[in-house]
Amino acid sequence: MARRAVATKAKTQTNSPQFNKEQELSAYHDMLLVRRFEEKAGQMYGMGLIGGFCHLYIGQEAVVTGVTMASKKGEDAQITGYRDHGHMLVMGLEPRGVMAELTGRAGGLSGGKGGSMHMFSLEHRFYGGNGIVGAQVSLGTGLAFASKYKGDGSVSIAYFGDGAANQGQVYESFNMAKLWNLPVVYVIENNKYAMGTSVERSSATTDFSQRGQSFDIPGEQVDGMDVRLVHDAAERAIEHARSGKGPYILEMLTYRYRGHSMSDPAKYRSKDEVTKYRQERDPIEQVKARILSEKHATEDELKEIETKIRAIVTEAADFATNDPEPDASELWTDITISA
Amino acid sequence: MPNILMPALSPTMEEGKLSKWLVKEGDTVSPGDVLAEIETDKATMEVESVDSGVVNQLLVAEGTDNVKVNTPIAIVLGEGEKAEDIEVAKTVPEPAEAPVVAAENGVDPAAEKTAAAPKFEPASDPDLPADVEMVEMTVRQALNEAMAEELRRDKDVFIIGEEVAEYQGAYKITQNLLQEFGPERVVDTPITEHGFAGLAVGAAFAGLKPIVEFMTWNFAMQAIDQIINSAAKQLYMSGGQVTAPIVFRGPNGVASRVGAQHSQDYSAWYSHVPGLTVIAPYSAADAKGLLKAAIRSPNPVIFLENEVLYGSTGEVPKVDDFVLPIGKARIARAGADVTIVSFSMGMRYATQATEKLVAAGVDVELIDLRTLRPLDMDTVIASVKKTGRLVTVEEGWPQGGIGAEISAQVNEQAFDYLDAPVIRVTGKDVPMPYAANLEKLALPHVDDVIAAVNAVTYRS
Numbered sequence: 001m002a003r004r005a006v007a008t009k010a011k012t013q014t015n016s017p018q019f020n021k022e023q024e025l026s027a028y029h030d031m032l033l034v035r036r037f038e039e040k041a042g043q044m045y046g047m048g049l050i051g052g053f054c055h056l057y058i059g060q061e062a063v064v065t066g067v068t069m070a071s072k073k074g075e076d077a078q079i080t081g082y083r084d085h086g087h088m089l090v091m092g093l094e095p096r097g098v099m100a101e102l103t104g105r106a107g108g109l110s111g112g113k114g115g116s117m118h119m120f121s122l123e124h125r126f127y128g129g130n131g132i133v134g135a136q137v138s139l140g141t142g143l144a145f146a147s148k149y150k151g152d153g154s155v156s157i158a159y160f161g162d163g164a165a166n167q168g169q170v171y172e173s174f175n176m177a178k179l180w181n182l183p184v185v186y187v188i189e190n191n192k193y194a195m196g197t198s199v200e201r202s203s204a205t206t207d208f209s210q211r212g213q214s215f216d217i218p219g220e221q222v223d224g225m226d227v228r229l230v231h232d233a234a235e236r237a238i239e240h241a242r243s244g245k246g247p248y249i250l251e252m253l254t255y256r257y258r259g260h261s262m263s264d265p266a267k268y269r270s271k272d273e274v275t276k277y278r279q280e281r282d283p284i285e286q287v288k289a290r291i292l293s294e295k296h297a298t299e300d301e302l303k304e305i306e307t308k309i310r311a312i313v314t315e316a317a318d319f320a321t322n323d324p325e326p327d328a329s330e331l332w333t334d335i336t337i338s339a
Numbered sequence: 340m341p342n343i344l345m346p347a348l349s350p351t352m353e354e355g356k357l358s359k360w361l362v363k364e365g366d367t368v369s370p371g372d373v374l375a376e377i378e379t380d381k382a383t384m385e386v387e388s389v390d391s392g393v394v395n396q397l398l399v400a401e402g403t404d405n406v407k408v409n410t411p412i413a414i415v416l417g418e419g420e421k422a423e424d425i426e427v428a429k430t431v432p433e434p435a436e437a438p439v440v441a442a443e444n445g446v447d448p449a450a451e452k453t454a455a456a457p458k459f460e461p462a463s464d465p466d467l468p469a470d471v472e473m474v475e476m477t478v479r480q481a482l483n484e485a486m487a488e489e490l491r492r493d494k495d496v497f498i499i500g501e502e503v504a505e506y507q508g509a510y511k512i513t514q515n516l517l518q519e520f521g522p523e524r525v526v527d528t529p530i531t532e533h534g535f536a537g538l539a540v541g542a543a544f545a546g547l548k549p550i551v552e553f554m555t556w557n558f559a560m561q562a563i564d565q566i567i568n569s570a571a572k573q574l575y576m577s578g579g580q581v582t583a584p585i586v587f588r589g590p591n592g593v594a595s596r597v598g599a600q601h602s603q604d605y606s607a608w609y610s611h612v613p614g615l616t617v618i619a620p621y622s623a624a625d626a627k628g629l630l631k632a633a634i635r636s637p638n639p640v641i642f643l644e645n646e647v648l649y650g651s652t653g654e655v656p657k658v659d660d661f662v663l664p665i666g667k668a669r670i671a672r673a674g675a676d677v678t679i680v681s682f683s684m685g686m687r688y689a690t691q692a693t694e695k696l697v698a699a700g701v702d703v704e705l706i707d708l709r710t711l712r713p714l715d716m717d718t719v720i721a722s723v724k725k726t727g728r729l730v731t732v733e734e735g736w737p738q739g740g741i742g743a744e745i746s747a748q749v750n751e752q753a754f755d756y757l758d759a760p761v762i763r764v765t766g767k768d769v770p771m772p773y774a775a776n777l778e779k780l781a782l783p784h785v786d787d788v789i790a791a792v793n794a795v796t797y798r799s
Contacts, residue, residue, distance in 0.1 A: 035370075035371065036370060036389075039370055039371055039387055039389050040389055042346075042387065043346070043387075043389045045346070045347070046344070046345075046346020046347050046348075046384075046386070046408075047344060047346065047347070047409060048347055048350065048408065048409065051350045052350065058371075077545065079541075108578075109578070110576060110577050110578035110580070111578030111579070112578075113575055113576060113578050114576040114577060114578065118576035118577065119577075120576075120577040120580050120581045121580075122580060122581065127541070127544050127545075127581070128576075128577075128581075129576075130569070131568070132564055132568050132569075135537060135564065135565060135568065135569055137537075138533065138534050138535075138536070138537020138538050138540075138541065138565060139537050139538075139540055139541035139544065139565075139569060140541060141534075141537070141538045141541060142537060142538035142539060142540060142541020142542040142543070142544070142545070143541045143542070143544065143545050144541075145538055145539075145541065145542045145547075146541070146542040146544075146545030146546060146547050147545070149497065149523065149542070149547060150545075150546075150547075156541075168533065169531075169533040169534050169537060172529070172531035172533055172534025172535070173534050173537070173538065175529055175531065175534070176528065176529065176531070176534060176535065176538060179529070258385075259382070259384065262348055262349065262384070263348045263349040263381070263382045264382055264383075264384070265381060265382050265383065266382070266383045266384070267383075310370075310390075328454040329454045331454055332454060332455070332456050332457055333579065334574050334575045334577075334578060334579035335574065335575055335613050335614055336574065336614060336616065336638040337574065337582060337637040337638055
């Protein structure tokens with residue numbers, strides 16, 4: 001019952017799922033927003049405006065974009081690990097709030113108290129932003145438990161990486177999710193490296209889509225650089241979960257262009273490998289090429305979108321630079337709720 | 340944004356090597372294009388262009404070492420910009436840009452001194468009707484009643500854990516709950532503490548109010564990451580947005596003849612963590628009233644029961660809704676000569692010692708903390724100011740223990756009132772042995788409490 005669609009084959013499929021004009025432009029917009037935002041975040045980190053850890057999503061934009069397009073906004077819950085900026089932007093959280101959290105300012109989504117890895121939005125049903133590798137898998141399974149308990153029809157989407165996929169609690173969660181047929185979609189963002197350790201050096205089996213096999217959880221391997229394929233698979237997975245059939249695993253074959261975090265030795269992979277992905281597989285360039293060839297938009301119209309996005313990012317950066325730090329009294333708030 | 344600055348790879352980086360330029364003057368660049376490579380002794384990074392434009396000038400030659408962070412390294416002109424309009428900073432800007440900006444926005448470092456921890460003000464125990472009927476029951480029954488009542492009261496409350504449903508609870512605390520509330524609300528889990536603790540925390544994020552039963556707290560070490568990193572810190576990390584109303588409960592402390600891995604006290608561990616509420620009741624009435632309060636709390640609560648006490652009986656008031664205040668110690672016996680502070684199983688030793696001491700003419704004030712976080716130091720300090728002498732009693736290890744914390748706070752807040760050093764009676768600083776004689780030696784005893792009271796009152 002487990003489906004498999006090897007990424008390299010998916011690329012050459014002639015009947016690959018198509019996007020209409022609106023979908024192509026929407027995907028282009030969202031992915032470009034993440035790309036430009038993350039470039040700016042990287043720059044601001046370099047200027048000392050962002051501290052600590054900063055994990056950029058550049059290269060992986062198609063994953064969260066395609067999955068979110070297939071989800072019900074505001075109803076389905078999403079949760080991820082520490083590489084979370086892209087998820088928030090695509091889910092519709094305010095870019096200035098995200099950027100101001102990165103700079104640790106009062107106007108940040110967590111009031112400056114969370115940082116890059118800890119942002120949330122109950123309104124958008126985004127549950128973080130979790131800094132402990134693998135923790136979001138159990139938490140995301142719990143979101144699905146709550147959905148089933150309440151009978152509200154929502155699905156929980158839990159993203160994690162190829163590194164987290166080797167954590168023990170992932171399999172504890174898989175077991176309970178299938179045992180109770182919880183409405184959860186596990187999205188494994190396989191970007192080939194857990195920090196600097198390649199999948200081949202860390203995983204006894206490298207086809208993560210099959211990691212649910214012993215729990216009878218179906219899985220698919222998806223070309224995570226093609227937003228159409230991501231969207232198509234996510235629709236299938238989310239429908240499966242929503243219809244009461246239980247969990248579903250999507251392994252997204254993707255790639256991060258930048259280091260694990262800003263401080264990355266870049267000694268564990270070749271420059272050629274990075275360049276090759278950037279030049280041949282870039283998720284944004286793929287959409288852009290299709291938009292132009294299908295005449296969904298002209299170069300000028302795309303440039304207009306880019307200009308608008310640049311304005312949003314610049315505004316976010318300006319806000320995040322000039323917004324004050326949290327008041328000193330905030331040190332002592334939000335520790336517990338007074339009954 | 341014409342000036343490209345030397346970036347920092349980490350907050351601690353001050354300078355690095357500009358190892359290579361990937362563009363030359365006159366090149367047109369777009370956002371995302373790699374301009375240069377920089378490196379330090381531990382990392383390398385590509386400097387990407389954030390804007391589009393034309394590379395007007397490279398200011399630092401490739402191969403240059405020790406380029407200070409934030410030094411302009413190139414000028415890129417955007418559309419309509421001219422080189423002569425650009426003023427290149429000749430001096431290196433201060434790297435600590437963020438704090439400077441913050442200070443300009445009015446954050447006064449001196450203000451941080453005025454921001455103090457808010458003081459927790461616990462409520463008092465509820466007044467009971469004078470003719471209230473008292474019902475004798477075991478701690479086990481009291482806990483069971485508390486859960487049943489709260490499950491009846493709020494449909495978002497459910498219980499999850501190993502053997503809580505069909506087996507009726509490994510220690511029978513959940514007896515008959517499955518029959519009344521059904522398998523959707525009394526959920527048996529596989530033996531996967533890490534996973535089901537995380538699952539329950541996630542369910543709490545989504546608005547449910549889970550009661551997580553750990554068969555014993557020893558097994559919760561598998562789950563401690565989810566308890567602390569996910570539940571305890573969530574409210575703070577989210578700036579007050581996401582709550583985790585959840586109770587983690589089960590037997591804690593020293594059991595009998597089960598060896599080192601199944602016999603230890605986690606009171607001090609959890610009481611260390613801001614964001615958690617930690618409750619460790621002794622009496623049946625406190626067990627019931629505080630567990631009901633814990634289930635209603637909007638915060639994550641660690642509820643530490645004690646296996647040895649499950650079968651002990653006490654009087655519980657028969658009122659419709661018996662809820663006790665969290666964070667309020669109980670003065671079990673008022674006295675003037677010496678203060679004994681304890682909680683949970685320690686209260687058994689302390690109570691028995693108090694009986695003997697009172698018989699011998701020592702007017703003991705005995706305080707049952709009941710809640711370990713927030714700790715009701717007001718009650719302890721007031722007592723010490725009266726008696727001038729303090730003994731703490733717990734089963735846990737001495738270093739960093741509850742007694743150590745109380746001793747430190749008394750030292751800070753009531754030093755001048757002390758007539759003798761504070762003495763801690765604790766479990767011995769060893770893993771719990773199995774052999775009956777050694778196990779007995781490892782535990783605190785009534786005689787240890789009496790000896791400590793004699794020492795602080797200078798009696799022989």
